[in-house]
Amino acid sequence: MHLQDIYKIFELHPNVSTDSRTLEKGDIFFALKGPNFDANKLALKALEDGASYSIVDDQTLPDLAQIIKVKDVLETLQQLAALHRSKMNARVIAITGSNGKTTTKELLARVLSKKYNTIYTSGNLNNHIGVPLSLLKIKAETEMAVIEMGANHVGEIRKLCLLAHPDYGIITNIGKAHLEGFGSITGVINAKSEMYAFIDDNGGLLFVNKDNELLNRLSANIKRFTFGNELSSDLYAELINSDPFLHIAWEYKGMQSVTTTKLIGTYNAENLFTAIAVGCLFDVSQDDIEDAVSTYAPSNSRSQLIETRKNRIIMDAYNANPVSMEAAIRNFNSMRGNKSLVILGDMLELGEESDYEHANILKLLTDLDFMEVILVGPLFENVYGGDDWHIFADADALCKYIEKNPVKNYDVLIKGSRGIRLEKVLPLL
Template sequence: MIEYIYKRYTNSFHVTIDSRNVKVGSIFFALKGENNDGNAFAADALKNGAVLAVIDNPIYLTQGCVLVDNSLHALQQLANYHRQRLNTKIFAITGSNGKTTTKELLFAVLSKKYKTKATIGNLNNHIGVPLTLLSLTPEVEFAIVEMGANHPGDIDELCRIAEPDFGLITNIGRAHLGGFGGFEGVINTKGELYKYLVSKRETIFYNHQNPILVELLKRYKAQSAIPYSNFVDDCIIDETNTDPFLSLTIKDKENIAAIQTHLVGNYNVENVMAAYAVGRYFGVDINSIIDAIEKYVPSNNRSQLIKTQNNTVIMDAYNANPSSMEHALKNFGKLSYPLKVVILGEMLELGEYSTDEHKKIADLASSMNFDKIFLVGKGFANINGNFHYFDSALDCANYLRRNPLINATVLVKGSRGVKLEQVINVL
């Protein structure tokens, strides 16, 4: 069955799970979601131009459909089948923080020399990774595939679908603690990428300054592991620069690269180092690497600098966990501005660790002498301190509409489920 579906797929190299996103020649996969059953939209997909609809409910079987036991498994099998027929080099990225930024930086750098594609947005799970693979056409030389995880085994599953040739873990922090059963569970799950690459004798890139990653490599007896230090002798942050954008100098045996990024936060140094090291390894010209990194501008609420009519906003509310929240607060604390305000959204998916982790962040923020602190979301409820608390981002926005901030520099940080973007219009 997969061979038949694949033959139809190669006529367009386009699959979709949304009947509204069908192109002529597409293959539609009917997946079941929390609210909708994709099987019910198979007929619409065919009417909109799909050449085939893959379904797993016989009630909807009609001309143009193929019936499989599980549409999601069929999508994953097709993606792996396609991957095995490509000459494309697959570069996998995972980590607790910075994986999307690193993915985007690597894409910018490698695109200077190679025909490159990368995961779009945050399509980094058991559905997104297959869709990324199936978006690859034969002429693509490099594909950068982001891999996310919420539970043990997730990264291993994605590796078996994507079969990466190269990989890196950005870092390992206290994220999704509820799903992983604690920090050791996070380490083991992220480490599944190393374990897979070692088993296939593929190449790992790693931050030599990260003791957790170094220890993981020893655990799995990695033979083909390349430290960033092979290409970076020294990385110096320009602490005298009061601009919120990260400015740094990378030195190696042959070059001194001064780089002015559009990234807010010194915690982005390891992301820049990764892109620099990988680019050097694959023979990208040093000036092209610098140009790619300097021209990359983050979007989608990731380390964005937004100038509103009244304030300057550092918007970093795409995702949050205790590690990234701590880094953001400490970095913001170092910046010299006359009026500094933080708006923090709760950190989701922490399970039994939620209360303690939210209190630690609230205490850290309170100790840093910010002019005002706003905490949003039930994770911060029942914590005493010198701050304003709101159940929701909408409640916070309504308060700020009545009590506007003027001439402030505002850090907005939280999990995307809190929807902190609602406060931007009133800042």
């Protein structure tokens, strides 16, 4: 079946699914394949469960009216999303970066939703499957679409830009994330810069943190809206203090504001500034911008301040790389009380740099005089040769230890890659 014919079906059934477990009645089911699964085997079951159509690339499936056979299901999903994007009038803002993508995305959506009909990437649907699914959620009435883009190989951001065709682009920062796939920090820079190149080639506009020397340099000759602590920035913004919540001041075209937020971590200031910059450019009122950023509270183990009956916890185990882990440790150091405990999980996908980067984190902890430290995972175990700190193979082993050795009246930092599952520890603290 031709793509245009599939699109006509999509117009009648505008909800799609790639997961038979969450399929809803009327969805078009895309039977994707992966290294360990083949959803073609679920295509008929999806129809029984209420799918309007199943799109498959297994040519041996029965010739039924509700079975649409294509050469490649993933390619069809991507082409359908690109076609749909081209037919919609929504302005698309793309976000990528080594850290802060999700927080920035959510802040942007809160600000823009004050004035515009806005959709944004759900959860972490930011890859070659997630971006098409996000684009297909754009409706005729949608005015703004905030699309998060992730990558771990050179060339992926450009491919996602070709699907989403963003009008505006944001790189939150560039750091040592996914080095295993990118090969080096130079690879990370080249990969993330693909968004800048696409925006430049297509006459779009960038939002750029002028305080970030690298981003400022990479975007110097591209149309942009700047923000930061320099008076020459389009939006002047500065961090006043963190106690532990961030207090910020900003000024734009006569608007002046001092805003108290529910975010912790000085590294989140640039995420706030990005959202404010976008709001200013799109004429969201000062009151609405202030309300959006001051009431935003993170979730899902991202820079959460949690007060339990026993401890005060900084829960930041959504993800980790050398830059974000150092920032979290330094921020925790600035706010820790008399009794502090650091619980760190491995940083994944660092490739050949793994030992070096994990050792650097251990040195930082030593330099900052952290006495009580718990390390979790084989990568930290590879480089830790001392006996002053506790080390565990995984989160389950740590949980068993804490059950026998309760932690009370501590400031606790929990930081690690999602794959280490440090959230398991939280109920015990």
